[in-house]
Amino acid sequence: MSDQITITLPDGSTRKYDSGVTALDVAMSISEGLARNVLAAKLDGEVQDSTLPIDVDANLQLLTWKDDEGKSTMWHSSAHLMAEALEAIYPGIKFGIGPPIENGFYYDVDFGTIDFDADNLAAIENKMLELAREKNTYERSGISKEDAITYFKEKDDEYKLELLEDLEDGSITFYKQGNFTDLCRGPHIPNTGYIKAAKILSVAGAYWRGDEKRKQLTRLYGITFPKQKELKKYLELLEEAKKRDHRKIGKELGLFAFSEKVGKGLPLWLPKGAVLRERLESFLKKAQVKAGYDQVISPHIGGKELYVTSGHYAKYGEDSFQPIQTPNEDEEFLLKPMNCPHHCEIYKAVPKSYRDLPIRFAEFGTVYRYEQSGELHGLTRVRGFTQDDAHIFCRPDQVKEEFAKVIDLVYYVFENLGFEEFTVQVSLRDPNNPEKYIGSTENWDRAEREIREVAEEKQLNSVVEYGEAAFYGPKLDFMVKDALGRKWQLGTIQVDYNLPERFELEYTGSDNEKHRPVMIHRAPFGSMERFIAILIENTAGNFPLWLAPEQIAILPISEKYHEYANDVFSQMQESDVRGFIDERDEKIGKKIRDAEMKKIPYMLIVGEKESADGKVSVRMHGQGDLGTQSVEEFISSFGQKVAELIGQ
């Protein structure tokens, strides 16, 4: 072993150390402050404990709280700390897994017969901090599989024993801090003292190994910080996020509602919500006309055979709304869960030539799916929703071009609605579960290849997810996060070779032979319900002018100016400006406050001065007084603003 090794730091500089130096030593040699903040080390790209000796030349990055990997190391260690605290309070409990996650960490716990008090999380937090103050080191040790099994047998922890089954002897490590020892690959922070603030965020059930047939453990979600102040900031951020929740804003602004009598998961659109939705539909319809789509309309139900043919019945029939009976006992209809089978039949209604393709059938089609009750969530997961659906029927040689055009359309939609943060996900088959999918392997391979190629040609920054495909074809999904950080699929584009086969779709080629078209399913919004939910959370209810259900509020100073206010209002209505007059017997300050709370883009104040000069005082939401304008001036500038945003 050489006595000296060379450490290369991220800035390219090199330093020489004695072999066996630790990352922490290196940090110390740079500055004591740095050493205090080092949570883990990245050695030649591999994250590891900062306290491990280094005995070869290496690239070293010191990970702190500023690095995602630093954070996740600390949260991983925090999961162990929470487990230690839990074990101290509830001796005899068993542990599943306890990984770091995007915001914090969790640990799955089997409390057995112990009565776990979910209302007293503060006791756990306090215990964690008490243990943290002991600055116990996280001690890593290699252990033989046999000894590891013995340890957990003694502890009677069947979960850890099951995890051990999958591990190779010789690669097993334990980490011990204070009184808690865990099977763990690491890495960990040097000691518990780095954890200065802890919060248990929620308690939930979670199936062991994600399998609903197995035991449900109690999952405790938590988060920790190196400073108390940061925890406070994080909790404030969470509070802010909750204020943007579409369920809250939807109620406040009177956009939508639910009714027990109508049924859960079946949203009711109130007048203002309906305007918002109608505006979005017009916007997309217009873009679709330009992109060569034809609007079609199909009924809300379809004969059972339609779905037997499509394969939806075999796949989802059992778990769906059950077939609708008619007085004629042999007849059964299903509430449509998808528009594609109907669109296939529309395609078949008229014989097609290769010259007709591509054909693009678009429909805002309302579909019904019996989602599991526990899954329902505001407008993002419902049982009845409207897809901005379209199906493109094209020749095999047109697939990629058509697919690319749809991507452009999705980007057009997202850009105009200010959706900047989204991820593009290529959703492919689960290679371990081929029975989940219909159709030939060749067709699947082809469809998946085409999607990946287009994604590459379009230079989409996409991630590949296996097992996320639809049962009939792979997808390109556009994913966004809601106010609480949950991921949802909005836009989707799917290549499908299978339904055309099942429905025996054909076109006559230039060779005068019959050929099979390819289908592309696509929905830029995904569903109107989910899209609007995310739009509400993105904008906090401050919709762009062209979408706002109420664009103006006319606020007369007193009753004397109601006549003038009505005069102004009818001029607005003639120019398709949406709004209302606040004729309540209230002072102007009150009317302004209420209009501000309702997030109405423009308030037009009219009183003595304005009525005398044929003007309005314009006040913009969130901005304040903009001064006076003539009614004509306002209308024309307003019209321009709307035109800029919607292009119509």
Added chain:
RNA sequence: GCCGACGUAGCUCAGGGGUAGAGCGUUUCCUUGGUAAGGAAGAGGUCGCGGGUUCAAAUCCCGCCGUUGGCUCCA
């Protein structure tokens, strides 16, 4: 569907074994006021629904319904 929590006036919420409270909203009256809450009076609830315990249940227990945090699922 599973585990946990919650359900009181239109909304937001307090209360809690002796048959209900606040603020906002709403209604009426006074006020006619110039850029984020004028004043007064009134109406409004079988405390989600159904059982049980009790002299007495909105309050305690059980079931159901709904909402909700997760898990599983998601055409």
